[in-house]
Amino acid sequence: MKRLLIAILCIVTCVTVFAKPPKLHVENLFDGRFNNNKSVTVSIYKNNGNYYRGITVKNNLGIIKKIADAIERDTPRASQYSNHQESNGQYTSLQVINNGEVIFIGLQRDQNGSGFFFIQGKEKAFK
Amino acid sequence: MNHLNIQFSIEEVERLCQLYIDCQLSVLEEAELEYVLRHCHFASTIINETKDLMAISRTLKLKAAKQHKGFFALPLRVAACVAMALGIYITYNHLSLNQNNDNCIVYVAGEKVNSKMAHKIAEADVAKMKKFMEVVDEQQAHEKAKVEQFMNQINHSK
Numbered sequence: 597m598k599r600l601l602i603a604i605l606c607i608v609t610c611v612t613v614f615a616k617p618p619k620l621h622v623e624n625l626f627d628g629r630f631n632n633n634k635s636v637t638v639s640i641y642k643n644n645g646n647y648y649r650g651i652t653v654k655n656n657l658g659i660i661k662k663i664a665d666a667i668e669r670d671t672p673r674a675s676q677y678s679n680h681q682e683s684n685g686q687y688t689s690l691q692v693i694n695n696g697e698v699i700f701i702g703l704q705r706d707q708n709g710s711g712f713f714f715i716q717g718k719e720k721a722f723k
Numbered sequence: 724m725n726h727l728n729i730q731f732s733i734e735e736v737e738r739l740c741q742l743y744i745d746c747q748l749s750v751l752e753e754a755e756l757e758y759v760l761r762h763c764h765f766a767s768t769i770i771n772e773t774k775d776l777m778a779i780s781r782t783l784k785l786k787a788a789k790q791h792k793g794f795f796a797l798p799l800r801v802a803a804c805v806a807m808a809l810g811i812y813i814t815y816n817h818l819s820l821n822q823n824n825d826n827c828i829v830y831v832a833g834e835k836v837n838s839k840m841a842h843k844i845a846e847a848d849v850a851k852m853k854k855f856m857e858v859v860d861e862q863q864a865h866e867k868a869k870v871e872q873f874m875n876q877i878n879h880s881k
Contacts, residue, residue, distance in 0.1 A: 630830075631830040631833070631835070632830070632833040633832075633833055634832045634833050635832070636830070636832070636833075637829065637830065637831045637832070637844065638828075638829065638830040639827070639828070639829040639830075639841070639844055639845045639848050640826075640827070640828045640829070640845075641826070641827045641828075641829075641842075641845035641846075641848070641849065642826040642827070643826075643827075648845065648848070648849055648852065650845075650848040650851075650852065652848070678859060678862065678863060678866075680862050680866075682858065682862075687855070687858060687859055687862065689855075689856075689859045700852075700856065702852065702855050702856070702859070704855055712848075712851060712855070714848070714851075714852045714855070716849075716852055
């Protein structure tokens with residue numbers, strides 16, 4: 597009985613000390629829902645401890661809106677937020693800190709429903 | 724023991740045994756009677772019957788205690804197994820994520836592309852992201868400069 601209790605305690609401690617994932621709304625966009633979409637390019641790239649995920653959209657306002665909504669929902673968690681208009685489109689940028697690392701979130705979109713969206717950061721930030 | 728023998732006569736012990744059989748004794752009194760019977764040497768039909776009854780009662784209590792213990796032990800074992808499985812799963816995921824140093828998956832227009840092409844597209848995307856961040860940094864620096872200029876103007880007008 598004692599051994600069991602010690603084992604449970606050890607496991608619970610191990611699980612607790614594990615870092616928490618950020619659980620951002622924008623992360624849910626990479627659940628595979630756009631993988632088969634003809635107007636989308638989805639890329640997931642992990643290299644030397646850096647983690648990058650991006651979506652490029654061509655002429656699909658619906659998807660751009662979904663991405664913008666997800667960013668909007670994550671805005672309260674951002675340590676830095678900027679939104680401005682350039683000649684080639686609107687730039688929205690967020691920085692979220694998780695596990696002591698920065699997660700960069702960006703969306704560049706035009707009025708025709710085309711855009712480029714990404715999440716990038718150190719792997720540690722996503723664990 | 725001697726003290727008990729002096730205090731109780733066989734009639735008294737038999738009377739107590741009768742009360743025990745009739746369920747007239749409290750739990751404490753039953754325990755006391757059990758103690759008395761264990762340490763005295765009186766023997767009669769009713770005393771022997773009472774001793775047998777006490778032995779049966781003791782056995783039943785032990786069985787109940789064992790069952791009670793078993794009832795809690797099973798969920799505890801299941802919980803331990805689940806916790807262990809969870810721990811192993813998390814550790815495995817954690818390690819596998821760390822071991823896989825270079826991983827690239829790209830879908831273009833609904834089709835998964837091969838590894839070489841995926842790397843090219845991903846690297847182009849990363850370059851695009853860096854450009855994006857440069858634009859944002861530039862914009863932020865521009866905004867900061869504007870704010871500073873505005874503040875300087877206010878300070879100047881004072």
